Amino acid sequence: MKKTSIIFILCITVLLTACSTTEKQTNIEYTEATGTIEQVETNEILINNFKEKNDKDNPESVIRFSSANKYYDKNGNKIKLTELNKNDNVKIILTKDYPIQETSPGQIDPKYIQKIILLNK
Secondary structure (H helix, E strand, O other): OHHHHHHHHHHHHHHHHHOOOOOOOOOOOEEEEEEEEEEEOOOEEEEEEEEEOOOOOOOOEEEEEEOOOOEEEOOOOEOOHHHOOOOOEEEEEEEOOOOOEOOOOEEEOHHHEEEEEEOOO
16 A cells, blocks of 8 residues: 555655746847948848947947848837838847857848847938
8 A cells, every 4th residue: 555655645746847937048248239230131241330339438330240040120010121221220139159250241040149139210
C-alpha cells in the first residue's frame, strides 16, 4: 500500500510539474538611435546623422540598413519601405550591443533591428 501511494504521489508531482505554465522571461534591452534618411533603395535605406540617444562620446555617422521590413509610423502602424523618403527623420530601435560592420558606409545586420520609426509624417 505504501509503495502504491508513493508511486501515485510521484506521478502527480511529475504531471503537475510538466503542466506548469511558468515561462522564462527573457530580458532584452534596447538601444535607441535617430537619424535622417539620405537614400531609399529597393531593399535598404541609408541613414545620415545616425546617433545613439545616450551616447554623447561617439560622433554621428552614416549607416546602411538592409531590408528589415520593420518600418512603422509614429503611431505604431506598420508601413512599407516605399513610404520612406529622403530627408525623413527616423528613430531606430536596436537590440543592445549591436555590432556595426566596418564598411563604408557602416552597416547593421537586420537581426539587430527591432523597429525603424518614421517621425515626421
